[in-house]
Amino acid sequence: DTEVTQTPKHLVMGMTNKKSLKCEQHMGHRAMYWYKQKAKKPPELMFVYSYEKLSINESVPSRFSPECPNSSLLNLHLHALQPEDSALYLCASSLSRTSVGELFFGEGSRLTVL
């Protein structure tokens, strides 16, 4: 199994809503990532978890809250988002934090904030 699965694929939410994005991998990878990608831009790193511990937070606003319940799962909790947060949110995994470039990406969750 060489997949990273993300749900939902599409999400529309209002600025007062609370929602979560979910990511799952069963490749035995110990590093998991959240990236944000706007149209015609490269992916921007948001968070890195290594061995289920948060190792990098790229000064992301607190309205985004990551969670890593176990080595296979990664969540991104969303609350009080702004329309400019509309983007494609990509989950990725790698064997470890040291193999950060060899990323397996999920298909992404396309978020629209109204």
Place this chain on the structure above:
Amino acid sequence: QKEVEQNSGPLSVPEGAIASLNCTYSDRGSQSFFWYRQYSGKSPELIMFIYSNGDKEDGRFTAQLNKASQYVSLLIRDSQPSDSATYLCAVNGGNSGGSNYKLTFGKGTLLTVNP
């Protein structure tokens, strides 16, 4: 600030030609280099990585690295319309400057292969 520069394109080549995609990077301490392909509306997919100076070939793809010139390239031989995508160059600075294994992406080059 670490930078990875790519020509945004679009780069247009005829089917069967060689497509040459280029990337330069600013951090001399960078240690590993990656090429991702991203089709429109899809997520990035790793297609090549290179760690040492020289060439690395995989099928129709060849990655070339020149650390002295801080330059990495991707050649696609016998280009096919299915190769039409945005190609993202990514660089890992390892431990240099406190980057601690963070990947820096270029803005990507849009490649169009015309039948």
